[in-house]
Amino acid sequence: MMTSFFDQFASPSYLGIPLIAVAIALPWVLYPTPSSRWINNRLITLQGWFINRFTNQLMLPLNVGGHKWALLLASLMIFLITINMLGLLPYTFTPTTQLSLNMGFAVPLWLATVIIGMRNQPTVALGHLLPEGTPIPLIPVLIIIETISLFIRPLALGVRLTANLTAGHLLIQLIATAVFVLLPMMPTVAILTATVLFLLTLLEVAVAMIQAYVFVLLLSLYLQENV
């Protein structure tokens, strides 16, 4: 059977149940509901602190109409961060490497922001297609360009997340394979490569968090334009 490095991204299933189902359900288990006590246990306190800080930060540029989206954006952020970080553990499957999942997040949420803008304030929403201070001869071209950029947004959101995570996992697997193969032949080179692998893993941890944040941040920006 032909084995390629892309086989790690095929969704494995056991007894008919795909692992992606377990991987998607897992973040829900990791964040317990806070009880009604005044002081909770350490895990819930940490979790509450992080969610409060993040939501506060995210809602700063949004006006009151955008605050309705606080729950959705905060839960989306927690979900993406958890899934990305869990995917860095050995043998686990990362659902966000699947383009279908990321497009499933990006397209409906982007479309919701556009529809809200068009419904509530159509003039302002259409006005965003023409930046202020454009020279008059450039206006027709610029409107076409801005419309294209508007429609490319969901594609960019989904593909950005997919590509970053897929590339990271692929690099990790490639360099790890190189270390294993080099170890009997040239141990010094193998050790250098192992150092590179360690640094890459640290980068991947950062990328996992950053990409989730960027996704949600851009969504909040699109919301800010339209609300």
Place this chain on the structure above:
Amino acid sequence: MQRTRSICHVIYKPRPTLCSLTSLHFTPSVPRCSHHLEVRSKMADKPVALAQKKLMDVKLGQLPSWLGTRDFTPNGLLGSVRGGYERYYNKYINVRKGGIGGVAMFLAGYIALSYLWEYDHIKHDRWRKYH
């Protein structure tokens, strides 16, 4: 019921110790001699119906009949999953000075589950002889 002769040479008299006098919490007086411990535990064993027994208390021969008393309806399965979750949560996470151990054990279990789940898939990887 056989009468066992007393083989213990120690006369058991629970005495107040320094620990029990000065501590602010309840210090039960437990006999240290194994004979007295055995007598106490035999007095504590009451006959329990099979359905109410926990899994670890069921004898091997009684296992099929014990399984017959369990609730395998969807509601019952959901209840047992929820019960398992609550037991784990209250033992390892919802404690006053919880550490990383509770979450780490859970993640280790998740790694093991993922390995089992995709072994059939990764055994075809030709870069390594053993997976």
